[in-house]
Amino acid sequence: MVARHDQTTDPQLLESLLQARRGTAFFARKLNELSDADLDGPSLLPGWSRRHVTAHIGYNARAIARLIEWAATGVETPMYASTEVRDHEINFGATLPPIALRHLFDHSAVHLNVEWRDLPADAWHHKVKTAQGRTVPAEETVWMRTREVWTHAVDLDNGATFSNIPVPVLARLLQDITSAWATRGTDAGLLIKVTDQQPQMAFGDTGADAPVVIAGPLAGVVRWATGRGTHAVTATQDGAALGTVPAAPKWI
Numbered sequence: 046m047v048a049r050h051d052q053t054t055d056p057q058l059l060e061s062l063l064q065a066r067r068g069t070a071f072f073a074r075k076l077n078e079l080s081d082a083d084l085d086g087p088s089l090l091p092g093w094s095r096r097h098v099t100a101h102i103g104y105n106a107r108a109i110a111r112l113i114e115w116a117a118t119g120v121e122t123p124m125y126a127s128t129e130v131r132d133h134e135i136n137f138g139a140t141l142p143p144i145a146l147r148h149l150f151d152h153s154a155v156h157l158n159v160e161w162r163d164l165p166a167d168a169w170h171h172k173v174k175t176a177q178g179r180t181v182p183a184e185e186t187v188w189m190r191t192r193e194v195w196t197h198a199v200d201l202d203n204g205a206t207f208s209n210i211p212v213p214v215l216a217r218l219l220q221d222i223t224s225a226w227a228t229r230g231t232d233a234g235l236l237i238k239v240t241d242q243q244p245q246m247a248f249g250d251t252g253a254d255a256p257v258v259i260a261g262p263l264a265g266v267v268r269w270a271t272g273r274g275t276h277a278v279t280a281t282q283d284g285a286a287l288g289t290v291p292a293a294p295k296w297i
Contacts, residue, residue, distance in 0.1 A: 049162060051162050052165050053169055054166060061187045061188065062161060062187055065187050065194065066158065068191050068194035068214070069154050069158075069190075071195065071209065072195075072197065072198040072201075073151075073154070075203045075205050076201065079201065081143035088200045088202055096139040096140075097135055097136070099139075100134075100138025100141070100146060101138075101197065102150060102194060102197055103146070104134050104138060104153070105153075106150075107153045107156065107157075108125055108131075108176070109186045109189060110157045111123065112174075112183065112186050113157070113160040113164055113183060116172075116173055117163075117168050125176055164183065169182065170183070196218070199273070200273075206264065210267075215264060215267045218270075218271075219246075222267075222296050223249055226249070226294050227249075232249045234253050234255075235249045235250055235253075235294070236250055236251060236253060237258075237266060238258060238260040239262070240261060242263055255282060259280055259293075261278035261279060272296065275290040
C-alpha cells in the first residue's frame with residue numbers, strides 16, 4: 046500500500062508541520078517518562094497538576110481539529126462552545142484514570158495529524174476563527190499547536206527546558222508575545238535584547254530614552270516572557286543592574 050502524505054506541497058507549510066509534529070513527539074516523550082503517580086504532581090503552571098497540562102494538550106488537539114474540519118467543509122465548527130466549556134473540559138480531563146488520560150493525548154494527536162494530512166492544498170487558505178475571536182487562515186492552526194506542545198512539554202516539569210525548543214519556534218514565540226505587548230501598550234519603557242543570536246534581536250520599546258533592558262539568551266528570554274522564571278536573564282537601566290528582574294507583562 047502506498048503511504049499517504051500531506052496534500053499540501055508548500056515547503057514553508059511542510060516545515061511548519063514538521064515542527065508541530067516534532068513538538069508533539071517531544072511532549073509524548075516527556076509524558077511517557079512520567080509514572081501514573083507522577084501525573085498527580087504539580088506542573089509549572091500555578092494551580093495545574095501535570096494531569097491538567099496533559100488534558101489541556103489533548104483537548105487542544107481536538108479543538109484545532111475542529112478548525113481544520115471547518116476549513117475542509119465550510120461548516121463553522123468553533124474550537125470551543127465557550128471559555129467555560131473549555132475550562133470544564135480540562136478540569137474533567139484531569140480526573141480521568143491515567144490510562145484514559147494518556148489515550149486522550151495519543152488519540153487526539155493522531156486525529157489532528159490526520160486532519161492536517163488530508164486537508165486539500167487550497168483549503169489551507171480558508172478562514173477559521175480562533176478561541177480568542179481572531180479570523181485566521183487554516184495554516185495558522187499549525188503554529189497554534191506548535192506553540193502549545195513545545196511550551197507545555199516544559200510545563201510538565203519533567204526535565205524539559207526552553208533550551209530544548211528549536212530556535213525558530215522560540216524566535217516566533219517571542220515575536221508573538223512582544224507583538225501582543227505592543228498592541229496593548231504594556232511594553233512601554235521595556236527593551237528586550239537576545240544576546241546569543243546573530244544579528245542580535247531586540248524587541249519592545251526600542252525608542253525609549255532610559256528603558257529597563259531585559260537581556261539574555263533566547264531560551265532564557267522566552268522563558269521570562271512567558272512568565273516562567275527569570276533564570277539566565279538580567280535587568281538593567283541606564284547601565285546599572287536592577288535588584289530584581291521585573292515580571293514580564295501579561296501575554297495571554
